[in-house]
Amino acid sequence: MNSENKSLNLRADVDRLIANGAVQLASGCMAELWREEAGLSVAPFLVSRFEQLRGKVTLTPYRLAVLRSFTLEPAIPLVRAEAFVKGIDLSAQLGDFNAYAQDILDADSSLYRFSPDAVILAARTPELAPDLWNQFADLSPDAVSAAIQRVVNSFAQWIRIFRERSSAALILHSLELQPHPHNGILDAQRENGQAAAIHQINRELRRIAGEHRSVYILDYDGLMARHGRLRWNDQRKWLLARMPIAADNLLHLSREWLRFLVPLSGKTAKVAIVDLDNTLWCGIIGEDGMNGIKLGPEYPGAAYQNLQRALLDLTRRGILLAICSKNNPEDAMEALTHHPGMVLKPKDFAAMRINWGDKAQNLREIANELNLGTDSLAFIDDNPFEREQIRKVLPEVTIIDLPANPMEYASALRDCPVFERLALSSEDKQRTVMYAEQQERAQVEHTFENKEDFFRYLEQEAEVAPVSSATLARVAQLTQKTNQFNLTTRRYTEQQIQEMSGRSGWQVLSISVRDRFGDHGLVGVAIAHDQGESCEIDTFLLSCRVIGRTVESALLSQLAEHASSKGCKRLLGWFFPTKKNAPARDFYPQHGFELTEQSPEGSLWSFDLTKQQIAAPKWVRVTKPAAV
Amino acid sequence: MTVFDQIRALASDLFAISPDKLSVSSSPETVDAWDSVQHLNLVLAVEEKFHLQLSPEEIEQMKTIGDIVKIVEGKLQTAPS
Numbered sequence: 262m263n264s265e266n267k268s269l270n271l272r273a274d275v276d277r278l279i280a281n282g283a284v285q286l287a288s289g290c291m292a293e294l295w296r297e298e299a300g301l302s303v304a305p306f307l308v309s310r311f312e313q314l315r316g317k318v319t320l321t322p323y324r325l326a327v328l329r330s331f332t333l334e335p336a337i338p339l340v341r342a343e344a345f346v347k348g349i350d351l352s353a354q355l356g357d358f359n360a361y362a363q364d365i366l367d368a369d370s371s372l373y374r375f376s377p378d379a380v381i382l383a384a385r386t387p388e389l390a391p392d393l394w395n396q397f398a399d400l401s402p403d404a405v406s407a408a409i410q411r412v413v414n415s416f417a418q419w420i421r422i423f424r425e426r427s428s429a430a431l432i433l434h435s436l437e438l439q440p441h442p443h444n445g446i447l448d449a450q451r452e453n454g455q456a457a458a459i460h461q462i463n464r465e466l467r468r469i470a471g472e473h474r475s476v477y478i479l480d481y482d483g484l485m486a487r488h489g490r491l492r493w494n495d496q497r498k499w500l501l502a503r504m505p506i507a508a509d510n511l512l513h514l515s516r517e518w519l520r521f522l523v524p525l526s527g528k529t530a531k532v533a534i535v536d537l538d539n540t541l542w543c544g545i546i547g548e549d550g551m552n553g554i555k556l557g558p559e560y561p562g563a564a565y566q567n568l569q570r571a572l573l574d575l576t577r578r579g580i581l582l583a584i585c586s587k588n589n590p591e592d593a594m595e596a597l598t599h600h601p602g603m604v605l606k607p608k609d610f611a612a613m614r615i616n617w618g619d620k621a622q623n624l625r626e627i628a629n630e631l632n633l634g635t636d637s638l639a640f641i642d643d644n645p646f647e648r649e650q651i652r653k654v655l656p657e658v659t660i661i662d663l664p665a666n667p668m669e670y671a672s673a674l675r676d677c678p679v680f681e682r683l684a685l686s687s688e689d690k691q692r693t694v695m696y697a698e699q700q701e702r703a704q705v706e707h708t709f710e711n712k713e714d715f716f717r718y719l720e721q722e723a724e725v726a727p728v729s730s731a732t733l734a735r736v737a738q739l740t741q742k743t744n745q746f747n748l749t750t751r752r753y754t755e756q757q758i759q760e761m762s763g764r765s766g767w768q769v770l771s772i773s774v775r776d777r778f779g780d781h782g783l784v785g786v787a788i789a790h791d792q793g794e795s796c797e798i799d800t801f802l803l804s805c806r807v808i809g810r811t812v813e814s815a816l817l818s819q820l821a822e823h824a825s826s827k828g829c830k831r832l833l834g835w836f837f838p839t840k841k842n843a844p845a846r847d848f849y850p851q852h853g854f855e856l857t858e859q860s861p862e863g864s865l866w867s868f869d870l871t872k873q874q875i876a877a878p879k880w881v882r883v884t885k886p887a888a889v
Numbered sequence: 890m891t892v893f894d895q896i897r898a899l900a901s902d903l904f905a906i907s908p909d910k911l912s913v914s915s916s917p918e919t920v921d922a923w924d925s926v927q928h929l930n931l932v933l934a935v936e937e938k939f940h941l942q943l944s945p946e947e948i949e950q951m952k953t954i955g956d957i958v959k960i961v962e963g964k965l966q967t968a969p970s
Binding site: 265269300301302303305306309332334335338497500501502504508509 | 890899902903905926929930933934935936937938942944945948
């Protein structure tokens with residue numbers, strides 16, 4: 262009854278806060294309600310209240326179409342509520358029942374009219390391959406091969422046609438296995454059994470997806486298996502309403518969808534900030550000492566090693582780690598450096614704040630040090646009080662709610678969609694090393710009297726090149742996640758970048774920067790298109806890693822040079838202000854652009870190419886790729 | 890909150906209408922938003938809220954809010970906890 266009352270109070274609070282215009286508090290309350298009782302009965306309430314907050318709180322709009330072979334209507338409010346809580350205003354459209362193929366093939370279908378940002382194709386083995394699903398025991402090996410080929414060919418056709426008609430991301434459910442193979446234990450003895458046939462289709466699906474841009478596989482069979490294959494489906498609901506998935510698993514499915522939608526809409530965390538005592542190890546180092554804390558392959562230390570392993574895995578995805586802990590730094594460093602059970606080492610952390618100060622302030626400092634916004638941070642702490650404090654003071658930080666049982670810590674982290682990445686660039690894999698180089702740079706910078714001397718000492722080399730198949734993924738990734746030095750904050754998929762680069766009059770340039778300390782990798786993107794005498798800059802952005810190093814001037818000068826060579830007389834560029842892109846605000850005026858138009862969305866700047874030039878800074882050596 | 894109040898609150902959220910517009914005699918005939926999809930949503934929300942499973946026969950009998958209340962109350966009485 263207690264939780265019932267809490268829920269009622271929270272609902273009343275939400276409505277009262279909305280009525281009073283306290284929208285931030287209201288959305289905090291809604292997030293709490295969702296944490297307390299995420300599910301089918303609360304989702305419609307949350308969706309309707311979030312719709313009232315539209316325009317009053319910062320939400321990223323995103324459009325999702327779901328094509329399906331079975332009843333999925335009840336999942337839509339769930340995925341929308343889950344998305345809202347994560348800051349995504351998700352509009353969702355559900356294709357007609359079992360009409361997924363027509364939806365894709367018909368150029369005029371409601372799917373394309375909806376112009377989605379992402380499309381999920383949720384078709385199941387029973388509908389896609391009824392022969393493999395129902396009559397496998399009757400099929401000859403040839404008939405099995407033919408059935409596999411038929412399904413694979415259908416997918417190949419659907420994906421190809423979809424790609425011709427839409428640049429939206431496409432997420433395909435993989436095919437599920439029979440929980441009970443029809444030939445019993447014989448199935449596992451054969452190379453061409455029922456499970457092997459489905460696996461083969463899934464393998465082919467991965468191959469085909471890899472041949473296209475922005476096509477992804479959702480491991481639906483893996484999702485089912487994780488939650489228990491026999492408990493995933495509910496035969497009664499299937500017979501009643503053609504809804505195969507048990508109602509309480511629809512939440513798991515919508516959360517799996519979010520693992521794609523969160524990175525697709527750019528809502529990812531770039532740093533995981535961890536506490537130490539009772540988070541990275543069991544016990545309190547300041548009280549229990551090196552021999553007292555528990556961290557090793559046995560219970561209970563193993564749970565903490567598992568969490569450390571999961572954190573280390575994040576660094577391989579380009580996510581930075583940092584420490585925020587209330588401790589004596591000497592005690593903590595002793596354990597971090599010398600405890601034999603440590604999976605993580607001090608070098609794995611890009612920043613550390615080990616002190617007795619306020620954690621919110623420490624988080625702000627870490628964000629500053631790493632040149633990131635606080636909304637790029639995820640906070641991992643076993644102490645609910647600390648989590649609540651951060652939630653109140655820095656609501657933009659992602660809070661990982663560690664479960665009460667430490668054995669579940671690692672999976673809580675691995676479940677978290679803000680750490681998902683759709684593709685990995687070489688920059689991602691080396692990020693921790695790059696930040697170590699960055700710290701060296703910062704130390705050296707202090708020893709110089711003026712900036713120019715420091716820039717000369719850096720010996721920066723910038724390579725400006727048109728986007729290529731090798732850089733496409735990184736270029737799209739930068740448009741999706743760069744918030745600070747980004748003049749228009751336009752988000753693009755790989756597919757859209759590829760299309761733009763192929764259009765006549767369009768230029769998609771990237772800049773890669775290197776200096777005496779190391780390689781920054783590909784850190785900037787400029788997209789521009791000629792319109793007669795003008796060349797308009799569609800996108801101009803720079804990774805926060807190199808802000809303040811003047812390489813942006815080098816990129817702009819290349820763009821201006823190119824526009825001049827094409828006979829353009831003016832270079833035009835919009836600046837659309839956001840909460841985050843203040844660092845880019847003065848970019849155009851600083852380079853001699855003049856304000857020509859001011860609208861509520863932003864300002865349009867113009868540069869007269871016939872009268873002036875934009876010079877690259879003397880201390881940046883600009884190179885071009887060997888053959889262009 | 891009575892079972893009726895709770896079911897009415899679920900229906901009110903789902904159909905996006907005020908609770909006082911719903912009574913025991915409300916049905917798909919009297920409520921515009923109550924279509925077959927919303928009927929399924931309501932069934933699932935009731936199952937989740939009261940931690941019970943409704944059989945196809947029971948779902949068949951649920952023609953009005955009052956029917957749903959009666960069936961849920963019956964199941965809650967026979968439930969072990």
